Amino acid sequence: MKQDFEQNFSNSQQPCVLVCQYRSCLAAGSAEVLAAFKEADLGYFKVTGADCQGQCSSGPTVRIVPEETWYCRVKLSDVPVIVEEHLQGGKRVEAKLHPRIHMRFNF
Numbered sequence: 195m196k197q198d199f200e201q202n203f204s205n206s207q208q209p210c211v212l213v214c215q216y217r218s219c220l221a222a223g224s225a226e227v228l229a230a231f232k233e234a235d236l237g238y239f240k241v242t243g244a245d246c247q248g249q250c251s252s253g254p255t256v257r258i259v260p261e262e263t264w265y266c267r268v269k270l271s272d273v274p275v276i277v278e279e280h281l282q283g284g285k286r287v288e289a290k291l292h293p294r295i296h297m298r299f300n301f
C-alpha cells in the first residue's frame with residue numbers, strides 16, 4: 195500500500211531530506227534511517243519519507259532537495275555523518291554519494 199507523504203518536496207525550494215520509504219529501500223532499513231534523520235537537529239532542513247526515487251538497487255536512497263544531492267546505501271550509522279558533515283557543515287559526504295548520479299571523472 196502506498197503511503198501519503200506530508201508533501202511533495204521534490205519540486206519545492208524548501209530544503210528537504212527525502213528518505214525513500216518504498217519496497218527495496220524499506221527492506222534495506224530505510225524506516226530506521228528516516229527515524230534517525232527525524233530525531234537529528236537539521237536546522238532549516240525538513241525531513242520526510244518519499245516514494246520510490248528510481249534507485250532501488252542501491253537503497254536506502256536519501257535525496258536532498260532542491261540542491262539534488264543523492265546518497266545511496268545509507269545505513270543507520272551514516273546518518274550522524276551526513277547530518278554533521280553535510281546538513282550542518284555544508285560539505286557533501288563523498289563516500290556515500292550515488293555514483294550513477296554524481297559521476298567522477300579522472301583525466
Ligand code: FES
Pocket residue numbers: 214215216217218219220245246247248249250251253254255
Ligand atoms: S525503493 Fe527506494 S529508490 Fe526505489
